[in-house]
Amino acid sequence: MAGRPSKPVQLLKLEGKSHRTKEELKHREKAEKSLYTGTTFKESPAVKADPIAHREFLRLxxxxxxxxxxxxxxEQIINRYCLLISQEQALxxxxxxxRLxxxxxxxxxxRLRIYESIAGVxxxxxxTRDMLLKLEDRMFLNPTARIKSIPKQPLEEPKQSAMAQFLSRRAGGHAP
Known part of the structure; x- marks a missing residue:
């Protein structure tokens, strides 16, 4: 059983509470920002040509x-989703x-042939829908998958061994 997906830092800040430290939140925010391209998604020609898919694209x-x-x-997942909505309605x-x-x-x-056709479609x-969702998650093509890809904890600096700390103090350095 998997845990809940991580919430974006922006949402955690809006909620005003978090068990994460300020450093962890800062690290996550930096990692989240690195995932943005700064580009906007565009409607594909196939979506534009389909009235139902086009309406869904405009809504999204x-x-x-x-x-x-x-x-x-x-862009691709949004266009696929819009076409899928249209396909569902057509289906x-x-x-x-x-049935009529x-x-x-x-x-x-x-009658049996008609029932088999309905079941087959x-x-x-x-x-197809299941394959698309798995592929999109693996390739980080949706926001949730990208947010889940961010490590929850910032990378810690490696600690010196006890012997290295002792030698550092003995040489006149300060132990961390």
């Missing part, structure tokens, strides 16, 4: 306007037509 663009974690790196319409066809078909074999969509 409006929502993402004030979120700094979404930028040009997220739902197709299944509804198939089932009511009109009297032959059992024809549903299965393919679910497998």
């Amino acid at each position: 663009k409006k929502l993402y306007k004030s979120i700094q974690y979404v930028d040009g790196l997220d 739902a319409k197709m299944m509804e037509r198939m 066809d089932i009511d009109e078909v009297e032959e059992v074999e024809d 549903t299965d393919k969509v679910m497998k």
Whole structure:
């Protein structure tokens, strides 16, 4: 069982409480900022040509306007998501037509073929969606995956061994 995903530093600051030290928060904020490209995401020609996907893209663009974690790196996932919304709606319409066809078909074999078609299309969509989500997480193509990639603790400076500290003090240096 995995733990909860890390919250962005900006959200932790807004909440006003955190178990992280100031140094840890500073380190995380620096790491988060290094993930931004400073570019904006653009609508693909395929999304622009699809009225349902285009409407979803415009909705997301409006929502993402004030979120700094979404930028040009997220362009592909956003466009894929918009096309997926359109495909889901088209699939739902197709299944509804198939269900209406089932009511009109009297032959059992024809009904079974229609049921198999519905199940096959549903299965393919679910497998494709699952593959996309796994790939996007592995390649840090979504904001959550990028935030999870940031180490929770800042890198600590290596401590000197007891012998090295002793020798440093003996040579007139100060022990850390």
